[in-house]
Amino acid sequence: MEKITYTNQRVEILNFLKDNYSHPTADEVFNAVRKKLSRISKATVYQNLKFLSGKGIIQEVNIKGASRFEPNLEAHHHLICKNCGKIMDFNSKELTEFALKLSEKVKDMRIESTNTNFYGICKKCGGK
Amino acid sequence: MEKITYTNQRVEILNFLKDNYSHPTADEVFNAVRKKLSRISKATVYQNLKFLSGKGIIQEVNIKGASRFEPNLEAHHHLICKNCGKIMDFNSKELTEFALKLSEKVKDMRIESTNTNFYGICKKCGGK
DNA sequence: GTACGTGCAAATGATTTGCGTTAAG
DNA sequence: CTTAACGCAAATCATTTGCACGTAC
Numbered sequence: 001m002e003k004i005t006y007t008n009q010r011v012e013i014l015n016f017l018k019d020n021y022s023h024p025t026a027d028e029v030f031n032a033v034r035k036k037l038s039r040i041s042k043a044t045v046y047q048n049l050k051f052l053s054g055k056g057i058i059q060e061v062n063i064k065g066a067s068r069f070e071p072n073l074e075a076h077h078h079l080i081c082k083n084c085g086k087i088m089d090f091n092s093k094e095l096t097e098f099a100l101k102l103s104e105k106v107k108d109m110r111i112e113s114t115n116t117n118f119y120g121i122c123k124k125c126g127g128k
Numbered sequence: 129m130e131k132i133t134y135t136n137q138r139v140e141i142l143n144f145l146k147d148n149y150s151h152p153t154a155d156e157v158f159n160a161v162r163k164k165l166s167r168i169s170k171a172t173v174y175q176n177l178k179f180l181s182g183k184g185i186i187q188e189v190n191i192k193g194a195s196r197f198e199p200n201l202e203a204h205h206h207l208i209c210k211n212c213g214k215i216m217d218f219n220s221k222e223l224t225e226f227a228l229k230l231s232e233k234v235k236d237m238r239i240e241s242t243n244t245n246f247y248g249i250c251k252k253c254g255g256k
Numbered sequence: 257g258t259a260c261g262t263g264c265a266a267a268t269g270a271t272t273t274g275c276g277t278t279a280a281g
Numbered sequence: 282c283t284t285a286a287c288g289c290a291a292a293t294c295a296t297t298t299g300c301a302c303g304t305a306c
Contacts, residue, residue, distance in 0.1 A: 005280060005285060026270075041288045046271060048286090062190045065296075066270065079237050088236060098226050103246050108216060109207050111248040118231050120239040133305060135261060154295075169263045174296060176261090193271075194295065261304075268297070278287065 004055070012036050013048050017058055023068040023087045061115075063087060077115060081122035090118065132183070140164050141176050145186055151196040151215045189243075191215060205243060209250035218246060 004010075012033045017024075024032070030045040049069055053060045061068045061078060064085050072089065075096035079088040099114040132138075140161045145152075152160070158173040177197055181188045189196045189206060192213050200217065203224035207216040227242040 003281095007280070007286060009287075039288075043272075043289075044287055050271095051286095062193065065190065065193070065195070067193065079231075079234060079239070081237065082240070090231075090234070092230055095227060095230055099223060099244050099246070102220055102223055103207075103218075106207060106218070106246070109209065109246075109248045109250045111207070111246045112210070113248075114244055114246045116227050116242060116244040118227070118234070118237070118239045119241045119243070120237045122237045131306095133260065135305070137262075167263075171264075171297075172262055178296095257306105259305095262302080264300095264302105266298085268295105270293105270295080272293070273291085275289095276287105277289105278285105280285080281283100 009033070009037060009040050009044050010048050010052075012040075013045065014052065014057070017069060017071045019071065021070060021072065021089055023061060023063075023070050025066050025068055029069065061087065077118065079118045079120065079122075081125055082119050083121055083125040086122050086124075088122075090116075137161070137165060137168050137172050138176050138180075140168075141173065142180065142185070145197060145199045147199065149198060149200065149217055151189060151191075151198050153194050153196055157197065189215065205246065207246045207248065207250075209253055210247050211249055211253040214250050214252075216250075218244075 013029060016029060016032045026042075026046055026049055029049065030040070030042050033040055033045065049058070049060070049067070052058045053069070056073065059070050059073055061070065063080060068087065070089075075091065075093040077090040077092060077095060079090050080086070095116055096114060099116065100111070103111040103114065141157060144157060144160045154170075154174055154177055157177065158168070158170050161168055161173065177186070177188070177195070180186045181197070184201065187198050187201055189198065191208060196215065198217075203219065203221040205218040205220060205223060207218050208214070223244055224242055227244065228239070231239040231242065
């Protein structure tokens with residue numbers, strides 16, 4: 001693993017994402033970090049989000065055409081409202097293990113991780 | 129279920145997607161259908177892909193910021209190469225049922241469907 | 257006939273890139 | 282120092298929209 005340069009910008013982005021389970025978009029990260037580093041550019045935010053998810057330090061989820069980011073790399077999945085796009089986490093080591101076990105049969109690819117998305121309608125939008 | 133107007137454009141799009149498991153992007157659908165209907169516009173393709181997935185006639189998968197479409201609505205999942213973005217289907221009714229069973233516990237959302245993505249490195253890109 | 261669908265071009269939103277400048281180690 | 286990261290503005294992509302015209306039923 002190569003060394004990582006900890007610039008102020010990178011540190012603030014990580015700091016904002018740390019313990020943040022609201023699944024912010026790149027734009028939301030930009031607006032939040034800007035409060036600390038007023039001169040940060042959107043390009044830097046994008047570059048860092050890509051860099052950090054490439055390193056496996058944060059995770060990317062794609063919902064309705066826009067990427068969202070989160071710190072949690074553990075065995076968890078997503079509940080996504082088809083109507084409003086809201087995302088909630090769904091922790092289940094059990095499900096991850098079940099899926100990984102099944103994927104051992106796969107021949108054409110070396111599987112490294114798995115993620116299950118549950119689609120439905122949230123309470124606010126009329127479900128349940 | 130309301131009635132559907134079967135325009136030539138819509139029929140050709142469906143026809144191209146039928147039995148097509150290559151997960152084409154909207155642009156690829158456009159280029160394919162254009163061979164039959166040279167005057168079709170990209171907007172029409174987008175409108176129809178949205179319309180058809182809204183009706184549950186086709187399915188949408190979002191990979192690396194772009195939507196991809198497929199006809200298969202059955203219990204299946206995706207193997208996605210993190211390097212080249214290639215998608216392969218992974219059929220497993222077992223996994224779908226396991227996930228749905230787990231999701232019965234969820235209180236904040238009425239779950240309708242589930243989809244598991246497996247991320248890894250494909251043979252071509254150096255995996256296995 | 258009329259509501260819905262289409263084609264075109266322009267608009268929007270998300271993300272990326274080129275490049276001269278700055279700062280981390 | 283020197284190399285990776287930044288900031289900015291322009292570029293690129295995917296997708297959506299407004300609107301006049303066309304067509305399925």
